[in-house]
Amino acid sequence: xxxxxxxxxxxxxxxxxxxxxxxxxxxxxxxxxxxxxxxxxxxxxxxxxxxxxxxxxxxxxxxxxxxxxxxxxxxxxxxxxxxxxxxxxxxxxxxxxxxxxxxxxxxxxxxxxxxxxxxxxxxxxxxxxxxxxxxxxxxxxxxxxxxxxxxxxxxxxxxxxxxxxxxxxxxxxxxxxxxxxxxxxxxxxxxxxxxxxxxxxxxxxxxxxxxxxxxxxxxxxxxxxxxxxxxxxxxxxxxxxxxxxxxxxxxxxxxxxxxxxxxxxxxxxxxxxxxxxxxxxxxxxxxxxxxxxxxxxxx
Amino acid sequence: xxxxxxxxxxxxxxxxxxxxxxxxxxxxxxxxxxxxxxxxxxxxxxxxxxxxxxxxxxxxxxxxxxxxxxxxxxxxxxxxxxxxxxxxxxxxxxxxxxxxxxxxxxxxxxxxxxxxxxxxxxxxxxxxxxxxxxxxxxxxxxxxxxxxxxxxxxxxxxxxxxxxxxxxxxxxxxxxxxxxxxxxxxxxxxxxxxxxxxxxxxxxxxxxxxxxxxxxxxxxxxxxxxxxxxxxxxxxxxxxxxxxxxxxxxxxxxxxxxxxxxxxxxxxxxxxxxxxxxxxxxxxxxxxxxxxxxxxxxxxxxxxxxxxxxxxxxxxxxxxxxxxxxxxxxxxxxxxxxxxxxxxxxxxxxxxxxxxxxxxxxxxxxxxxxxxxxxxxxxxxxxxxxxxxxxxxxxxxxxxxxxxxxxxxxxxxxxxxxxxxxxxxxxxxxxxxxxxxxxxxxxxxxxxxxxxxxxxxxxxxxxx
Numbered sequence: 130x131x132x133x134x135x136x137x138x139x140x141x142x143x144x145x146x147x148x149x150x151x152x153x154x155x156x157x158x159x160x161x162x163x164x165x166x167x168x169x170x171x172x173x174x175x176x177x178x179x180x181x182x183x184x185x186x187x188x189x190x191x192x193x194x195x196x197x198x199x200x201x202x203x204x205x206x207x208x209x210x211x212x213x214x215x216x217x218x219x220x221x222x223x224x225x226x227x228x229x230x231x232x233x234x235x236x237x238x239x240x241x242x243x244x245x246x247x248x249x250x251x252x253x254x255x256x257x258x259x260x261x262x263x264x265x266x267x268x269x270x271x272x273x274x275x276x277x278x279x280x281x282x283x284x285x286x287x288x289x290x291x292x293x294x295x296x297x298x299x300x301x302x303x304x305x306x307x308x309x310x311x312x313x314x315x316x317x318x319x320x321x322x323x324x325x326x327x328x329x330x331x332x333x334x335x336x337x338x339x340x341x342x343x344x345x346x347x348x349x350x351x352x353x354x355x356x357x358x359x360x361x362x363x364x365x366x367x368x369x370x371x372x373x374x375x376x377x378x379x380x381x382x383x384x385x386x387x388x389x390x391x392x393x394x395x396x397x398x399x400x401x402x403x404x405x406x407x408x409x410x411x412x413x414x415x416x417x418x419x420x421x422x423x424x425x426x427x428x
Numbered sequence: 429x430x431x432x433x434x435x436x437x438x439x440x441x442x443x444x445x446x447x448x449x450x451x452x453x454x455x456x457x458x459x460x461x462x463x464x465x466x467x468x469x470x471x472x473x474x475x476x477x478x479x480x481x482x483x484x485x486x487x488x489x490x491x492x493x494x495x496x497x498x499x500x501x502x503x504x505x506x507x508x509x510x511x512x513x514x515x516x517x518x519x520x521x522x523x524x525x526x527x528x529x530x531x532x533x534x535x536x537x538x539x540x541x542x543x544x545x546x547x548x549x550x551x552x553x554x555x556x557x558x559x560x561x562x563x564x565x566x567x568x569x570x571x572x573x574x575x576x577x578x579x580x581x582x583x584x585x586x587x588x589x590x591x592x593x594x595x596x597x598x599x600x601x602x603x604x605x606x607x608x609x610x611x612x613x614x615x616x617x618x619x620x621x622x623x624x625x626x627x628x629x630x631x632x633x634x635x636x637x638x639x640x641x642x643x644x645x646x647x648x649x650x651x652x653x654x655x656x657x658x659x660x661x662x663x664x665x666x667x668x669x670x671x672x673x674x675x676x677x678x679x680x681x682x683x684x685x686x687x688x689x690x691x692x693x694x695x696x697x698x699x700x701x702x703x704x705x706x707x708x709x710x711x712x713x714x715x716x717x718x719x720x721x722x723x724x725x726x727x728x729x730x731x732x733x734x735x736x737x738x739x740x741x742x743x744x745x746x747x748x749x750x751x752x753x754x755x756x757x758x759x760x761x762x763x764x765x766x767x768x769x770x771x772x773x774x775x776x777x778x779x780x781x782x783x784x785x786x787x788x789x790x791x792x793x794x795x796x797x798x799x800x801x802x803x804x805x806x807x808x809x810x811x812x813x814x815x816x817x818x819x820x821x822x823x824x825x826x827x828x829x830x831x832x833x834x835x836x837x838x839x840x841x842x843x844x845x846x847x848x849x850x851x852x853x854x855x856x857x858x859x860x861x862x863x864x865x866x867x868x869x870x871x872x873x874x875x876x877x878x879x880x881x882x883x884x885x886x887x888x889x890x891x892x
Binding site: 179181288376386390391393 | 531532533536537539540555558562563564706707709852854855858859861862865866868869870880891
């Protein structure tokens, strides 16, 4: 009995000491993470301009959002990037990684560097660079298209082509994903490739039947981070197009920012942020289901 | 005898009064002279008036200026600090891009967090006015009275932005006028008389058509005019000059569907229908906008553009060989002929600023309103003073500069103003630009688009 009490006291003391050790972190978490999250939830039900005091307005911010044409346009544009931009970028990144990992190709080391370098360019610099690259008259893209007899569009000034221009830029900065895919490819057992080779499988058959299925968890991770990135897509449209022309590049975060910091509608922006959180969570849960996250390969 | 005595007494009284008044004037002049000081501003010496408020201390100042303008502002601050060093007063500056943080949320965060500066200057009067409506800035009437800065003689058009509910909150440092820039060489090449520029909308359209060059493959190598080329963030500039009143302060109503506004939108739409807007976009999506050598006016890809006096400095810097002339913006019937919107850089003191700091900040505002301090600004950017009489002291006026004379003439139009200033001005301006883009790029119906926007913004305004 005495021993039990002694052990219990020691465990309590250990727990207390442990709590004391992590207390600074808990305080930081409470102050800088939990409190802002809780505040934004409260403000999402308020009319709040940041300067004045918040006044409770119930669900009206949420209901007004769905009547707001700019908000609906921003949802549509963001969805476009998720449904078209993310798959294209993923497809390109996966195949580049597979080629770079191929034993048949030599001197791929410097190519890996080439693909990774764009991710080191600061966002603002990259944006200014891409404004120039997308120049209708003298830009690199239209100049190359011109060699093939194609008259390129006015990318960033075109309602139709502004979003594809951003997808091109997204692909250009997929170096981080390539590095992660290359790491994932190291986990694919070499014996499977040997067996496939004995069976006479070619490069594409091996890639489709072995590499890509076994790369599933890595693809899931990259797709999830890309989708979150698209929801947070801000600096690029802010610098390059300011959401134009005609709201063609008004993405979710950009409109959220405008409401919060330019139009004095922090409550409205908070509601937008909560909708974004819920939608992003739903999309990611669906992806987990589709990609059979945490399930063995044979299921 | 009696009459002689009376006349002698009267003469004596008049002599005494004349002498005393001249002595008084001399004393006043002497006092003013005593307050004058010579200080350095950049590499020159200037005479400035110094006022002793009887208090000492520092105040913080956020400047919106960047590049050359920031250099000029730093020189101005150094001059102020030199002038007031003996009185123990100092200005501590921080350069905060994007309108002194007004366009990117930095000022909003600082106001909410209690770390706002004691004074700021911004180049976005529209958003500044919304800050006023939100109660973010201090009423300035009392401070202005204390430092003896009389703003009653400021141009009436500037007062649109200065006053909110009859109280002064914002003080313009200087102002700008909007004009039509045209290339006389292109005009001559197209058989137009550059000495007789267009004055009506029909004439402007005729000039634009004459200057536009279409190649055999259907592409355009030159446009006469792209109405929205340099409109940038000044959403209501041309609608206002066309005669529209997007917001009526008296009734509190937003009006985006007036005949004059429709004339503007139809005019803009006629360009997008006549020429493919994406082809026009090929001209307008330049890297550096107005301050870059690839601006279409500088490269000869457009023959005319509507913009402010500051563009002359861009031309001087990036295209000194391009010949240009200016005239008042041509208007349709019912428009504001020979008029402009005033684009001001405005000073504001955030609410809750310590009263003593506010007074010191007020001194800086007063210092900056002096002609000798603004001379470089006026010469370089052709900005104009906010008081007509102050034109006389500007070097460009003394030199008889024809463009500056035209600016003065336009600045004195009684129809000038700053449109659409209300409690939702920032959002109204942004959404109006989007509506204009929808009309240009998506072929949206102007009446329907603007009616929808008007209804939305009016309900938001009413909810304030």
